Structures are given as C-alpha cells and as structure tokens.
Amino acid sequence: MAERLKRTALTAAWVVGHEDGQHCLYRNGTVIVEGEKVLHAGHDFAGDVAETIDFGEALIGPGFIDLDALADLDTTVLGYDNHPPELKGRVWPQSYMAAGPREMYTPEELAFQKRYAFTRLIHNGITTALPIASLFYRAWGEKAEEFDAAAEAAADLGLRVYLGPAYRSGNLVVNEDRQIGFHYDEPRGFAGLAEAEAFVARHENNHGGLIRTMLAPDRIETSTPELLRRSGAAARDLGVPIRLHCCQSRLEYDLVLQQHGKSPLELLRDTQFFAPSTILPHGLFLSGLNGITHAAPDLEILTASGSSLAHCPLVMARSGKIMQSFARFRDLGVPIGMGTDTHPADMIQNMALGVMTARIAEGDPTAVRAADFYDAATLGGAAALNRADLGRLAPGSAADLNVIRLDSPDIGQRIDPIQTILLNGAGRDVSDVMIAGRFVMRDGVIPGVDDMAYHAKAQAQFDRMVAQYPDRTLFHPPVEEIFACSYGIKDA
Ligand SMILES: [Zn+2]
Incomplete structure (x- = not known):
C-alpha cells in the first residue's frame, strides 16, 4: 500500500x-x-x-460510497437475453438441491475474485464498499475464511470496506413441473449468523479503521422469520450495519406474502429486524408501487424504520425495472444511498441512469436533479452507515x-x-x-x-464456471442451449 x-x-x-x-x-x-x-x-x-x-x-x-458493491464475477451477461431464469440455471433444480449443492469456485478463486472486484471499484472512484456476491454459485452461504482473505485484500489495496459473509436459511428450487418452491434449512442459517458474528468480533475496526464489518443476511425471501429476528438483534447488540435484499422483485413480494401473510416490510417490522444502520437494496416493490396491488402500510413502515435504500438503477434497468420513484422516497424523507451491484462498478453511469429513470417514473424532468444523485452516492451512503466523516x-x-x-x-x-x-x-x-x-x-x-492479467484470470475462472451449468439447470440442456448467443456463430 x-x-x-x-x-x-x-x-x-x-x-x-x-x-x-x-x-x-x-x-x-x-x-x-x-x-x-x-x-x-x-x-x-x-x-x-x-x-x-x-x-x-x-x-x-x-469518494463514492457503494452500498451494494459487486464482489464476485458478474454473471449478468448470462441472464441478459437468456430467459426465463428457472430454465436457464438461475434457480436450482430439485435434483441439484437433493444431490447436495457444491461450491462452483475454489477458495483461491473466491479470494482472487474479491481482490479483482475491489480493483474495479477503485478504478471507478469508489472509496467505501459493502461487497455483495451471488449465492447461486455457492454450496450455501459465504464463508468467514474467504472474508478473512477479503479483509487482507482490502487492507493491501487500501480500500475502505464493510465486510460480512452472507448467510441464509432458505433457497428457491424448481421442480420438473417448473413450479418454484423453497428448500429450508434453518439451523444452517443460524450457523451462518454465528459465523458472521464471530467475523465481526475478529475484524471490526482493523487496519486503522479501514476494515469495518456488517451483518449480511442474503435476502428476505431466503430468511426465516426467526433468522430475521436474531439478525436484527445481533446488529443492534454489535452496533454494526445490517443489509438485506428486500422489495427487489415481484416474485419476492408475492412469495413473502404467500408464506407469511404479510408484506416484506411488515415481516421486517414484526420480527423487529430494524437496527440503527439498516440498508435495504433495492426498494422497488412496495404496496402501490411497480404493480403491487396488495394493500399494506409499506411506505409508512419504511419511513418510520429510518432504513436506507441502496438504489442500484443500472442492474435493475437491465431487467426492465425502475424505482417508483427516487423523488417520492426523497420527499418522504427516506434516506437513499447508491450501489453498483453489477459490472461495470460505474457509479457515474448509475447516477446518470438514476436521473433518467426517476424522470421517467415521474413523467417530469424537474422531479430530480443531478445533485440529488451525487448526494446519494456520497452523503446518502455516509448517512446509511452513520458516518459523518465520509x-x-x-x-x-x-x-x-x-x-x-x-x-x-x-x-x-x-x-x-x-x-x-x-x-x-x-x-x-x-x-x-x-x-x-x-x-x-x-x-x-x-x-x-496488473489489470490485464486480472482480466484474463477472471475470464478463465468464468469460463470454467459456465461449463458447470448443465447439471444445475432444469432438464440439463447443454451449455450452448442454456446460453444462446445474439446471432448464429460461424466457427472457422
Ligand atoms: Zn443487489
């Protein structure tokens, strides 16, 4: 350094x-x-x-504060044109779940990916990062050891981070009739939380305060109510931020409603999940917004909770989704920070798209200004972390x-x-x-x-991962069928 x-x-x-x-x-x-x-x-x-x-x-x-900073190899390209997810290996088939899911990457590969991702964040002017990675490629949750390596990489590169291994108690699976359901393993979720708490104790405030920690239960729909309850209590006890993906998809909203008879935000309220620094990516699907017709006091719960939204307009717009809207949340006093969440980790592109999608959502070019988004990417992130010095x-x-x-x-x-x-x-x-x-x-x-060497190494790891897709894709089609190219390929 x-x-x-x-x-x-x-x-x-x-x-x-x-x-x-x-x-x-x-x-x-x-x-x-x-x-x-x-x-x-x-x-x-x-x-x-x-x-x-x-x-x-x-x-x-x-420096920009990235509340949802991509920390693995981005797989957006696999799902960009290739739909639907349950036929394209983005929901585990029952057979794969029953066989016992495996790690798709070695510990060395995972350590490299964090380091590589951190360099991409720095290139984009991000100075504080809360890493996020997909659990699709994992046997279950993230491991504390790989975050020990991540802490080392961040300290070596000089990046300010909030680290915490992601954990969960459930997973989506798809059966041969293409029905999507759940596999639950609550003890595994509790074990993940315990591992995360031990990680906090080991790493909080290391390297002159450059390394901070957080709790990162993965998503609301893959957490049982008891895991949510214990996670919120642990965040309050430990005094660290807690981040949970919530209100990010229609499927999530419907599944939570179906299982618990309440909306995602009602579930968080009723499990006393909220802590002084609660960060919720992505805040798109709430009662009355983005086609949710179910009546629930979602906006009131969100506003009263003091939670910050992690707004990631690029990753969402790629799949046709926008926040409804930045201006509405801002006017209600909901704190908003920004996240990149995908490759490129380009905060400038995210701010630009944030302006455009907010104006589209409101049908009004005066609804937001460029400064609203520059504020969100800097002051909004700092407020989410309760850091008046950032x-x-x-x-x-x-x-x-x-x-x-x-x-x-x-x-x-x-x-x-x-x-x-x-x-x-x-x-x-x-x-x-x-x-x-x-x-x-x-x-x-x-x-x-050496950016070029990192780039080549990342592509080689990605190629090996893609080759492993067929046995974890429903009906096990060959790779070429899962990921169709834009046009027919003519090989020499
Ligand atoms: Zn996200």
Missing part, C-alpha cells in the same frame, strides 16, 4: 467542498490533506504544505476522494462539472483515488496490480 503523504495540497479546476450540511463547488479549489484526514477544502489556505499536486482540468470530489470533503473528514478528468474530448461542453459528468462522463474518467490519505490509484494505475 502507498505511503501516507505529508501535508499536501491537491488542486484542480473544480473541488466539491462542504458547507452548512451540503456540498458546494469551488472553482480553482484546493484540498489540503494531512495524515488520513482533510484539513481544508476550499480556496485560500494560509499554512505551509510539503507538496502541491495540481490535477488541472478535473473535479476533485468525495462522503464529504470538509475539515476533519476522512481524506477519501476521487479525481474525475474534465479534459477528455468525450466529456463535451460544460458549465458545471456535476451535470457534465452525469451527462457525458463514465467511471473510466476517474484518474486518481485517495482513501484515508493514501493514493490507492495514480493516473489510472493501482500499485502492484
């Missing part, structure tokens, strides 16, 4: 500062970093500095920042850097990233990381 700098001035054409509880923009601004903190962000600084680094035509802003560049805040180039021909014309990056920018315009006063990326290069 790079050394921490002596008192250093970072200058650029634009700096996002922070005053009276909100961001402001300094033209030709300066950020003074000392140790792991910001000493000053604004214009004039009277004191001495050891060094000045000028980024020129660029925006220096607070998501802003102000005296005493963590020196977590990113530098976004404004001088590429691709960026077009500009009057304001925030609207410009949301219109024309991308994660690829992030050139430099600092976390806790250390540069973790300089001019597109992460020290000690």
Whole structure:
C-alpha cells in the first residue's frame, strides 16, 4: 500500500467542498490533506504544505460510497437475453438441491475474485464498499475464511470496506413441473449468523479503521422469520450495519406474502429486524408501487424504520425495472444511498441512469436533479452507515476522494462539472483515488496490480464456471442451449 503523504495540497479546476450540511463547488479549489484526514477544502489556505499536486482540468470530489458493491464475477451477461431464469440455471433444480449443492469456485478463486472486484471499484472512484456476491454459485452461504482473505485484500489495496459473509436459511428450487418452491434449512442459517458474528468480533475496526464489518443476511425471501429476528438483534447488540435484499422483485413480494401473510416490510417490522444502520437494496416493490396491488402500510413502515435504500438503477434497468420513484422516497424523507451491484462498478453511469429513470417514473424532468444523485452516492451512503466523516470533503473528514478528468474530448461542453459528468462522463474518467490519505490509484494505475492479467484470470475462472451449468439447470440442456448467443456463430 502507498505511503501516507505529508501535508499536501491537491488542486484542480473544480473541488466539491462542504458547507452548512451540503456540498458546494469551488472553482480553482484546493484540498489540503494531512495524515488520513482533510484539513481544508476550499480556496485560500494560509499554512505551509510539503507538496502541491495540481490535477488541472478535473473535479476533485468525495469518494463514492457503494452500498451494494459487486464482489464476485458478474454473471449478468448470462441472464441478459437468456430467459426465463428457472430454465436457464438461475434457480436450482430439485435434483441439484437433493444431490447436495457444491461450491462452483475454489477458495483461491473466491479470494482472487474479491481482490479483482475491489480493483474495479477503485478504478471507478469508489472509496467505501459493502461487497455483495451471488449465492447461486455457492454450496450455501459465504464463508468467514474467504472474508478473512477479503479483509487482507482490502487492507493491501487500501480500500475502505464493510465486510460480512452472507448467510441464509432458505433457497428457491424448481421442480420438473417448473413450479418454484423453497428448500429450508434453518439451523444452517443460524450457523451462518454465528459465523458472521464471530467475523465481526475478529475484524471490526482493523487496519486503522479501514476494515469495518456488517451483518449480511442474503435476502428476505431466503430468511426465516426467526433468522430475521436474531439478525436484527445481533446488529443492534454489535452496533454494526445490517443489509438485506428486500422489495427487489415481484416474485419476492408475492412469495413473502404467500408464506407469511404479510408484506416484506411488515415481516421486517414484526420480527423487529430494524437496527440503527439498516440498508435495504433495492426498494422497488412496495404496496402501490411497480404493480403491487396488495394493500399494506409499506411506505409508512419504511419511513418510520429510518432504513436506507441502496438504489442500484443500472442492474435493475437491465431487467426492465425502475424505482417508483427516487423523488417520492426523497420527499418522504427516506434516506437513499447508491450501489453498483453489477459490472461495470460505474457509479457515474448509475447516477446518470438514476436521473433518467426517476424522470421517467415521474413523467417530469424537474422531479430530480443531478445533485440529488451525487448526494446519494456520497452523503446518502455516509448517512446509511452513520458516518459523518465520509462522503464529504470538509475539515476533519476522512481524506477519501476521487479525481474525475474534465479534459477528455468525450466529456463535451460544460458549465458545471456535476451535470457534465452525469451527462457525458463514465467511471473510466476517474484518474486518481485517495482513501484515508493514501493514493490507492495514480493516473489510472493501482500499485502492484496488473489489470490485464486480472482480466484474463477472471475470464478463465468464468469460463470454467459456465461449463458447470448443465447439471444445475432444469432438464440439463447443454451449455450452448442454456446460453444462446445474439446471432448464429460461424466457427472457422
Ligand atoms: Zn443487489
């Protein structure tokens, strides 16, 4: 990991500062970093500095906070055009469940994937990450040991993380009649929670506070009520954030209603799940929204709970779903942070799509502004984690920042850097990233990381995983049939 700098001035054409509880923009601004903190962000600084680094035509802003940060190999490409999920290996067939599901990756592969994913987050200007991975490829839940490796990787790369192995007590299965049902193993869920609690005790606040922990029960529909109850109580006892996928699909809402006679949010309320830092990806399917006609006080429960939504517009829009809407939740006072949740881990693309989908949802271009989403990706994430020192560049805040180039021909014309990056920018315009006063990326290069070698290694692991699909897909078709290509392939 790079050394921490002596008192250093970072200058650029634009700096996002922070005053009276909100961001402001300094033209030709300066950020003074000392140790792991910001000493000053604004214009004039009277004191001495050891060094000045000028980024020129660029925006220096607070690092992005990713509440649902992809931490494995993204499999979106497998389900992009290939539907429905239960015929394409994205719901386990009964036969696979009965045979005893297996790990699709080795522990070494899983450790590499976390490290690889963390480098992609840094490239996109993300400075705080709450990793998420799919359990489809696991024998059941995530293992504490792989998160020991993840903590090591994060510490080595200098990424600020909240880590916790995902656990669950149930899983969806599909039978030969294409009926989707559940397999439950509640003791396995309790064992997962115990493993996660032990992980918290081992890792909380390690590496100078860079490594924090959380509880991560996987999804509401794969958790029994007792697991939800114990998880919420554990999060409150341990004082760590808790994240649960909830209100993310129609199927989930219907299944929870069918099984428990209550809506997902009613189930969370009745199991006393909510903790001071509760993060719910994705908040799309609530009573009255996105076609849910069942009457339940979902919006009231959500608002009263103080939970933050993790809004991930890119992954959702890829499957035709949008939040209804960002503006409505904002006006109700529901805290909203952002997540990337898929490849690319491009927060800029997510903010841009967030603006578009929110305006589509409301049928009103004035419903949201670019700044709403820049706020969500910075201040919203910090609020979700109860971290007043993150998501802003102000005296005493963590020196977590990113530098976004404004001088590429691709960026077009500009009057304001925030609207410009949301219109024309991308994660690829992030050139430099600092976390806790250390540069973790300089001019597109992460020290000690060979991006091309990582890319090749990730593809090789992905190919081996895809080849294993037939026995875990209903009726066991060959790979070529499960994943059809866009056009007929003519091999030489
Ligand atoms: Zn998600």
